[in-house]
Amino acid sequence: MGEDSLHGYRGRLREALEGAGASIGDILKVESNGKEYEDSLMPRLESADDWHLVLKLRTGYNVGVTYDTGTRITRMGQAEKPDFRPPPLPETRKGLPRVSIISTGGTIASRVDYVTGGVHAAISSRDLLSIVPELADIAAVDADILYSTFSENIDAEHWSGIALNVAEKINDGAQGVVITHGTDTMGYSSAALSFALRNLPVPVIFVGSQRSSDRPSSDAATNLVGVVTTAAYAPFAEVVLGMHETTSDTSIVFHRGTKARKLHTSARYAFQSVNAEPLARFVDGAVEMLAKEYRRRGEGELELMNGFERKVAVLKFHPGFDPSAIDWHVDDGYRGLVLEGTGLGHVSTGLYGSVERAVKEGVAVCMSAQCIWGRLNMDVYVTGRELQEFGVVPLGDMLTETALVKLKWALFNSDDTEGALELMKRNIAGEYSDRILYTGRFG
């Protein structure tokens, strides 16, 4: 917490707190939007917004109170210094399935900061159970802090580390694994583990939250209860991503790790299955399978293939795209490129020379769809046929994000480019769909 007696508070809110003579830990009376609180002031994350102050309620929960021009703050006295030692661990009931939680950071882990007083994302099992005590009735939960980072900083090294950690938990007897993760790149990471964990015997579930827990609309607790129950009891053994299904708190939906894409910057149901139906749903306290075919628990022994090639990039084609950008990647030693093409899998003829050269120099060049929905078909127009003649491999209905991850994985796990491209064509972790679902629409 450093020396700052108003840690994490900024701007006009900080000025108002200073004006009231308030410090972290003081009891404040706060009148805001017709509500009145009299509770102790908690520190905030450095990364938090500047229009909420956080109070620790007597229930042990924290609440984020909106600060605006009508808010009045009065210092009522000094509370006991907040006790940042975690509460004692609830006694776990015997016979419950064991679920391991691996924390990598992100919004879902940020609530804990107000409890522990730390300013970095962190969830230990004690923290978790003090925030969501009902987890102790669902499963024997253990939790590790593996990373503590915003997910835009997660890369292939983290994927390898997470996969290794999951494998250790499973080999150690976990009947399900939950990974808390920032939502920004959670779809990339869920794809990575889908390829890295072969012959999976239990569910591995990524979970995040879209609203930080200092907001009343936070989805963190609902998501955690849903995914821990599912990890403990669901019949499937796949890597999935579990988040709110709608705006309401009533159901969590599980998307296959290779088919999940973040499609909204802030909605709680930002993730959707693309070109596929979701695998399962958690509703009314139980897991409902939505897919007819899925990998079942307990089949086979886990095999870890957690290496990823570093020199792979996505190039999003657009009008005026510069062919020298492809040349630069080839000259820089790139081993794989995913071209995100237009329509059924096209780029301008101006790129042909550079694409052909890239393939000749041994770069694995694949095509994905910037349309997102639907399937490539590079046989319809002459453009697509010519690109295939150069050696560009069309990726059907695979998401660009999954394509990047898979190409990194395939290049690491093959002797040469040809071997990697053969892997790219095979359906390894549900990344290709037999049929495309596109029944609904935004709007």
Place this chain on the structure above:
Amino acid sequence: MGEDSLHGYRGRLREALEGAGASIGDILKVESNGKEYEDSLMPRLESADDWHLVLKLRTGYNVGVTYDTGTRITRMGQAEKPDFRPPPLPETRKGLPRVSIISTGGTIASRVDYVTGGVHAAISSRDLLSIVPELADIAAVDADILYSTFSENIDAEHWSGIALNVAEKINDGAQGVVITHGTDTMGYSSAALSFALRNLPVPVIFVGSQRSSDRPSSDAATNLVGVVTTAAYAPFAEVVLGMHETTSDTSIVFHRGTKARKLHTSARYAFQSVNAEPLARFVDGAVEMLAKEYRRRGEGELELMNGFERKVAVLKFHPGFDPSAIDWHVDDGYRGLVLEGTGLGHVSTGLYGSVERAVKEGVAVCMSAQCIWGRLNMDVYVTGRELQEFGVVPLGDMLTETALVKLKWALFNSDDTEGALELMKRNIAGEYSDRILYTGRFG
């Protein structure tokens, strides 16, 4: 047509035609899927699929007949050599509004090839009226062939040319303009004209088709009738993109040029308005306005701003994104970069140095959302705030595709980077929405 008596036919279909002794122009009896045709064989595009043969029916329309193992082909004799001269122009009724059609190529123009015998996309007004004769009852149509290209080859030079051509038509008295365009990059082009045509007095409507007209499910004729009627009679004066609203032929929906994105590789309703509602709908022969506020016909005099800076690129951020890719663009003299970031507008901290340097060297760096739906908010997390401190400009709910086009336009039409960034922040052609619509979902 060259020397090939089976022009455009390939593979097993070609072998079957050769086996029947058939040439282009011959009368064939074709039995396929329980149907029987006795009509003359038409040439095909070089870029066409290899499982349809095209017959010219006595009605003047062409039909694509599926060729599979059960299809029987018998040569019945030689027809008159197909007359590739266009039919006489139907007499235009007096007093109809004048609508100019500008053809740039794409699937919607490909039907004409069977009529003219040409193998390149082309629509003249005679061709058009011979394919969709009902257009002559709707408006006084004139049509120019401006370009004849697949839309993945359309770039800023074409945008300038199309905008100039539209301006000439409007100044010459057109009461509406229709632009036929390949669907791959139609959303980029519709955004480009939205910025290039200031003070627009009439509707300017992009239209394409998703199914080539040798398929029974072609949407070309329905789309053309809908957009020509709308161009002639609709009350709005904006640049829009008109395509099928659903899988059925009953309605065409008009998306604002800056808000339209191709979201499916092959569906007829592939285009959707993103973070906005569509402007209008054509149903039951009439135009229905959906937006409450819109620019009305006849207001002001057209101003043409059709220049676009060439050195602007989109960089789609992803895990493992290489900061030297940003450096390369700066060193290569790029004047603008659109970073397509994760979540609310983030990239990894590993890119900070290169982003900061790009801004210092005078490059206009903007942020858009790879989530597609929703709005950026670079004030919530420390990542976003730091990027803004470097000088990165967040683009709210603007589409990445529109952001690329607008940055090219803003840099061309400003004295310096600061001026361009000021233009980027202003809502010029509906590229920013006040509120975000996200009520439906795929799947």
